[in-house]
Amino acid sequence: MTTKIAIFGVGLIGGSLALCFKGKEGLTVVGHAHRPESAIKYVSRGVVDHATLSVEEAALDADYIFLCVPVGMLEGYLQQLSRLPLKPGCIITDVGSTKASIAACAVSLDIPGVFFIGGHPMAGSERSGVEAASSLLFENAYYVLTPPPGVPEAAYHALESLLLHTRAQIVRLDPERHDEIVGAISHLPHIIAVALVNQIRAYDDTDSLYSTLAAGGFRDITRIASSDPIIWRDILLNNRLVMLRLLKDWKTEVSSFVSLLENEDGVGIQKAFDEANNFRSQLPERRKGMIAPLFDLHIDVPDHPGIIGRIATELGDQGINLSNVQIIESREDVPGIMRLSFRQERDMELAKVLLQHNDYTVYV
Numbered sequence: 493m494t495t496k497i498a499i500f501g502v503g504l505i506g507g508s509l510a511l512c513f514k515g516k517e518g519l520t521v522v523g524h525a526h527r528p529e530s531a532i533k534y535v536s537r538g539v540v541d542h543a544t545l546s547v548e549e550a551a552l553d554a555d556y557i558f559l560c561v562p563v564g565m566l567e568g569y570l571q572q573l574s575r576l577p578l579k580p581g582c583i584i585t586d587v588g589s590t591k592a593s594i595a596a597c598a599v600s601l602d603i604p605g606v607f608f609i610g611g612h613p614m615a616g617s618e619r620s621g622v623e624a625a626s627s628l629l630f631e632n633a634y635y636v637l638t639p640p641p642g643v644p645e646a647a648y649h650a651l652e653s654l655l656l657h658t659r660a661q662i663v664r665l666d667p668e669r670h671d672e673i674v675g676a677i678s679h680l681p682h683i684i685a686v687a688l689v690n691q692i693r694a695y696d697d698t699d700s701l702y703s704t705l706a707a708g709g710f711r712d713i714t715r716i717a718s719s720d721p722i723i724w725r726d727i728l729l730n731n732r733l734v735m736l737r738l739l740k741d742w743k744t745e746v747s748s749f750v751s752l753l754e755n756e757d758g759v760g761i762q763k764a765f766d767e768a769n770n771f772r773s774q775l776p777e778r779r780k781g782m783i784a785p786l787f788d789l790h791i792d793v794p795d796h797p798g799i800i801g802r803i804a805t806e807l808g809d810q811g812i813n814l815s816n817v818q819i820i821e822s823r824e825d826v827p828g829i830m831r832l833s834f835r836q837e838r839d840m841e842l843a844k845v846l847l848q849h850n851d852y853t854v855y856v
C-alpha cells in the first residue's frame with residue numbers, strides 16, 4: 493500500500509514539493525496537468541511518478557491533495573474537489589500565500605470525511621514554473637499550517653509528518669494573523685520593489701543613463717520586482733484589506749522622510765537609520781526567510797571573453813547550482829571582478845573550494 497500524493501499546479505512550489513516526496517519509500521506522487529505537453533514534461537523531468545489531465549484520476553484515491561495553483565484559483569479547485577467522492581480521511585492542503593479566504597471557503601464547503609488544513613511554505617523565489625523547482629527550496633524555512641478548529645489532531649500530525657520531507661520548520665498559525673504578518677514582511681516589500689523599479693523606469697524613459705548606472709545594489713534590492721505578475725495580482729487582491737492598511741502606514745513612513753528633508757533634520761535622519769539598523773541587526777540571520785537571500789562569491793577575472801561559460805561549466809559539471817553571474821567591471825579589456833550568486837549556502841561553499849582548487853582568487 494503506497495500513500496498517494498496528488499499535486500495540482502506543478503510549478504515552482506508544487507514541483508518543489510513533488511521533488512521532496514518523490515522517491516521516498518511508500519510515497520507515490522501524481523501531478524495534475526492542464527495541458528498534455530505539461531504532463532509529459534513533469535514526468536520526463538522526473539518531478540512526479542505519474543501525470544494526468546484528469547482531476548478525478550489525480551484526486552479520487554489520493555491520501556493527500558496539495559493545491560499549488562495561483563491564489564485566485566484555489567477556491568475553484570476546492571469546490572471541484574468537494575463534488576468528488578474523495579477517499580475517506582483524505583487531507584487537502586494548499587500552498588497559497590494568503591490563508592484567510594481559503595480557510596473560510598473550506599469551512600463553508602465542509603467536505604464530509606475529508607480534512608482541509610491550509611498551508612504556506614514561506615520560501616520561494618521570483619522565478620516560476622516547474623523548471624525552477626528544487627527539492628531544497630524549503631529546507632530550513634518556515635512552513636505555516638492553519639488548521640481550522642475541529643480538525644482532528646491526528647490529521648494535523650499526519651500532514652506535519654509528511655512535510656518532514658521538506659526539511660522545513662512547521663509553524664501553526666491563525667489564518668488572519670498569518671495574512672497580517674505576511675502582508676507586512678512579504679507582500680508590502682513586493683509592492684515597494686515594483687513601485688521603485690517603475691519610478692526609475694519612468695526617469696529612464698527620458699534618460700537611459702538611469703538603467704546604465706542601476707547595476708549591482710539596485711538590482712539586488714529590487715529582485716522581487718521580477719516576480720510573476722499573475723501570482724502577485726492574485727495575492728495582492730486576495731489580501732487587499734490588509735494591504736490597504738499597510739500602505740497607509742507606508743505613506744506615513746514616506747511622509748516622515750519628506751518632513752525630515754524639508755526641515756533639514758540631520759539628527760532625525762540619523763535616528764531613523766539607527767533605529768532601522770538596531771532592529772535589523774536583531775533579525776534572525778541564518779534561517780531561510782520569506783525573501784530569500786543569495787549567497788555571493790567574488791572572483792578575479794583576468795580576461796572576460798569565454799570566462800563566464802568556462803566557470804559555469806566547471807560548476808555545472810560538479811552539480812553546483814549557480815543562480816546568477818555578474819561582471820562588476822564591465823569593460824572587456826581590463827581585469828574585473830565576477831560575482832557568482834547561489835541560492836544555497838552549500839553550493840556557495842562547494843564553489844569556493846572548487847574555484848580555489850582551480851587557482852581562481854576567491855573572495856567571500
Ligand SMILES: NC(=O)C1=CN([C@@H]2O[C@H](COP(=O)(O)OP(=O)(O)OC[C@H]3O[C@@H](n4cnc5c(N)ncnc54)[C@H](O)[C@@H]3O)[C@@H](O)[C@H]2O)C=CC1
Nearest residue numbers: 501502503504505526560561562563588589616617620621
Ligand atoms: N512564488 C513563490 O515564491 C511562492 C508562491 N506561493 C504560492 O504558491 C502558489 C503557486 O505559485 P508558484 O508555484 O510560484 O507559481 P507557478 O506559476 O510556478 O505555478 C503555478 C502552477 O499552477 C498552474 N496553473 C496556472 N494557471 C492554471 C490554470 N488556469 N489552470 C490550471 N493550472 C494552472 C501552472 O500550470 C503551474 O503549474 C501560489 O498560490 C502562490 O501564492 C507560496 C510560497 C512561495
Ligand SMILES: O=C(O)C(=O)Cc1ccc(O)cc1
Nearest residue numbers: 589615616617618782783784
Ligand atoms: O523571492 C523571494 O524571495 C520571495 O519573497 C518568494 C516568496 C513569494 C511568495 C511567498 O508567499 C513566499 C515567498
